[in-house]
Amino acid sequence: MSYEQNLKSYYENILASVQDGIVVISKEQIITTFNPAIEEMSGISSSHAIGKSLESVFSGESRLLELTDKTINSGITFSDSDFQIIRRWDRRVFPISLIISPFSDEGGNIAGAILVLRDMSRAKELEENLRKADRLASMGTLAAGMAHEIKNPLGGLRGAAQLLQEEIKSEKYREYTGVIIKETDRINSIVENLLNLSNPKPLKLKSVNIHKILGDILLLEEKILKRMKITVVRDFDPSLPSVYIDEGRITQVFLNIVKNAVEAIKKGGELTLTTKIFYDYIVIEEGAKSHTKMVLIEVKDTGEGFEDDVLSNLFTPFFSTKSKGTGLGLVISHRIIEEHKGRIKIQNRTDRKGASVQVFLPIVV
Ligand SMILES: Nc1ncnc2c1ncn2[C@@H]1O[C@H](COP(=O)(O)OP(=O)(O)OP(=O)(O)O)[C@@H](O)[C@H]1O
Ligand SMILES: [Mg+2]
Numbered sequence: 475m476s477y478e479q480n481l482k483s484y485y486e487n488i489l490a491s492v493q494d495g496i497v498v499i500s501k502e503q504i505i506t507t508f509n510p511a512i513e514e515m516s517g518i519s520s521s522h523a524i525g526k527s528l529e530s531v532f533s534g535e536s537r538l539l540e541l542t543d544k545t546i547n548s549g550i551t552f553s554d555s556d557f558q559i560i561r562r563w564d565r566r567v568f569p570i571s572l573i574i575s576p577f578s579d580e581g582g583n584i585a586g587a588i589l590v591l592r593d594m595s596r597a598k599e600l601e602e603n604l605r606k607a608d609r610l611a612s613m614g615t616l617a618a619g620m621a622h623e624i625k626n627p628l629g630g631l632r633g634a635a636q637l638l639q640e641e642i643k644s645e646k647y648r649e650y651t652g653v654i655i656k657e658t659d660r661i662n663s664i665v666e667n668l669l670n671l672s673n674p675k676p677l678k679l680k681s682v683n684i685h686k687i688l689g690d691i692l693l694l695e696e697k698i699l700k701r702m703k704i705t706v707v708r709d710f711d712p713s714l715p716s717v718y719i720d721e722g723r724i725t726q727v728f729l730n731i732v733k734n735a736v737e738a739i740k741k742g743g744e745l746t747l748t749t750k751i752f753y754d755y756i757v758i759e760e761g762a763k764s765h766t767k768m769v770l771i772e773v774k775d776t777g778e779g780f781e782d783d784v785l786s787n788l789f790t791p792f793f794s795t796k797s798k799g800t801g802l803g804l805v806i807s808h809r810i811i812e813e814h815k816g817r818i819k820i821q822n823r824t825d826r827k828g829a830s831v832q833v834f835l836p837i838v839v
């Protein structure tokens with residue numbers, strides 16, 4: 475291989491290893507380099523792009539073309555941190571931080587420009603999570619402040635309704651007081667949930683068998699499962715080790731998940747509970763990985779599954795598609811699992827229609 479060829483493949487290797495999209499253009503704005511990362515983001519192949527004008531390959535990207543013009547004409551670097559690129563084949567939108575820098579020939583004249591396109595999807599996702607956590611925290615402060623103001627009169631209301639119920643003879647009116655009591659209980663549990671979300675109490679950890687928790691929940695839900703004609707499939711791994719958890723809180727998690735499944739199935743269907751050991755790699759420090767053993771508990775139903783907009787809002791407080799839902803079930807479950815250093819993964823089933831909720835809990839030995 476000649477020295478030039480060596481050099482060329484050396485630079486090509488470097489460009490292929492860079493995670494940022496890199497496009498190099500001549501002064502006439504003809505593309506000379508188009509690395510794999512930009513192929514991936516744009517959905518345009520380098521063989522299609524190289525030799526073409528930037529304008530023809532990125533037609534419609536007026537902001538990118540405008541900034542490139544400015545760079546080539548002025549010799550100054552321009553950037554836009556709020557740019558986005560839409561991949562051709564699946565219309566996926568990549569939030570992009572774009573920097574366009576000029577480069578010169580030996581004589582100091584502008585010879586072209588280098589466009590660096592950094593995929594900000596992950597950063598945006600983290601930012602969004604942070605915003606959500608922040609929202610949750612401020613909501614918690616508000617909830618804590620309001621809790622007493624709400625709970626005291628609510629207690630009075632409930633007490634009065636109960637007294638009334640004992641006095642009233644007419645069945646019809648007793649039904650009304652029943653509604654008052656039921657609804658005050660509902661408000662009370664929402665306030666309690668919000669309080670827990672903002673000021674979680676320390677975990678009371680002990681060694682617990684997950685199958686016992688799941689069994690208790692199925693017992694608790696037995697009536698409704700029967701009434702809704704839901705068949706329960708228990709696919710339990712008998713060798714599953716115990717986990718070190720807060721039993722009360724983890725029960726709350728699976729109760730929320732099972733309730734959602736029942737509500738999704740509506741009438742006639744199948745609820746599948748699977749447990750197994752799961753081996754996972756977790757990143758501990760600066761990229762170092764550790765092998766961890768976790769238990770995986772999966773709850774599958776045969777409901778309608780999730781719409782895309784629902785999936786992206788599952789952990790948004792008060793997001794609910796149900797007329798009687800508070801939209802806190804999964805937010806609380808997510809929080810509890812995080813406290814246990816576990817993970818929750820929610821998606822549509824791949825084997826058939828329906829939802830799958832996977833909870834991973836670490837096995838501490
Ligand atoms: N198994 C499921 N199948 C389909 N959609 C689901 C399932 N589980 C949850 N969802 C969707 O996610 C939304 C949020 O669920 P979440 O449990 O957080 O709140 P909710 O059930 O509406 O109210 P609640 O606070 O009473 O639990 C639901 O309104 C529903 O649209
Ligand atoms: Mg729910």
